[in-house]
Amino acid sequence: MGNIFKKILYFFLKKEGFGAPNKAHITSFSTGKTVITAHESMELSSSLDEKVLDAELEIGNLITANFDTPDNLLSYIRTSGTRVHKIGFLNPVLNRLKIQTGYVPIVTGIKAGILNLFLNKRIAFELKDVFLMPNLYEKPITFFYQFYMWYFYKNNLLYTDEKISSLLFEMDNEDKHGKIPTLSYQESDALSKIVKTDINAIKFVMNIRETVNKTKFLKKNSQSTEAEN
Numbered sequence: 001m002g003n004i005f006k007k008i009l010y011f012f013l014k015k016e017g018f019g020a021p022n023k024a025h026i027t028s029f030s031t032g033k034t035v036i037t038a039h040e041s042m043e044l045s046s047s048l049d050e051k052v053l054d055a056e057l058e059i060g061n062l063i064t065a066n067f068d069t070p071d072n073l074l075s076y077i078r079t080s081g082t083r084v085h086k087i088g089f090l091n092p093v094l095n096r097l098k099i100q101t102g103y104v105p106i107v108t109g110i111k112a113g114i115l116n117l118f119l120n121k122r123i124a125f126e127l128k129d130v131f132l133m134p135n136l137y138e139k140p141i142t143f144f145y146q147f148y149m150w151y152f153y154k155n156n157l158l159y160t161d162e163k164i165s166s167l168l169f170e171m172d173n174e175d176k177h178g179k180i181p182t183l184s185y186q187e188s189d190a191l192s193k194i195v196k197t198d199i200n201a202i203k204f205v206m207n208i209r210e211t212v213n214k215t216k217f218l219k220k221n222s223q224s225t226e227a228e229n
Contacts, residue, residue, distance in 0.1 A: 051157060059151050060208060063144050067212045070140050073147050077131050080154060084131045085119050091134065093118065098169040101132045102146035103153050105160055141205055148201040158197055159190045168194065 066072040074084050087094070087101070094101065097111045106128040107115060116124045131150060133143070152158045160168075164187060183191065 051155075055151060055155060055157060056204065059148050059204070063147065063205065063208050064212060067140075067208070070143055073143070074131075074133065077147070077150060082129050082131050082150070082154065084133055086133045086135075087119070088135050090118055090132070094132065098166050099132070100165070100169055100172070101134050103150035104128075104130050104132055105153055105165075106162065108162065141209055144205040144208070145201050148204060149197065152197055152201075158194055160194060163187065164191055164194070167191065 062073060062076065078084055082103070091101070093114065097114065099107065099111065099115075104127070106126070108126050110125070112127040113123060113125050115127050116122055119127075119130075131146075149158075153160065163183075167183070168191070
């Protein structure tokens, strides 16, 4: 994802040199509507930062408490209203449809029709708010990363749509970075936020794993010392 981030930064630098939007206005990535002035935009950014910190605190507590029982996090996802589907056998289909595993906010059209046939045994051309889960215990750290991203989408800290999701898949799997300049400024802004959050999510869950493993090691040593005494 680091290469993607560089491409997006280069794109923004290019736009800044060739008629970027007025910096006194910003665009809300959660609604796509223009929101007021530079002063108020700074307040909005500060408020968003606080929400991000609150979200990471909650995510950290949830993952740490359920590090060895990730099924509990799946239950948490379900109780939040997101449908969970375990789709180990569907990976080749998802690759053909250019859909990532993890949280899928919405899919429409023929892609949704195909997925609904596999997942829900019915014909429908819209599928939304679903979590597509590969083998849970095969790569639990990947699941924790996906849980982090789900939490941000679910709590409106990130925005995406089908166009952005499809581009993310292509950038991640086919290196089609040339499509970035075809996005609107608002779409590019949303995409850059997703990529930054993606990088943060990876670092975050790796730090949690390191902390949990250290805690387990210290606890084991402490128990061994007590047993010897």
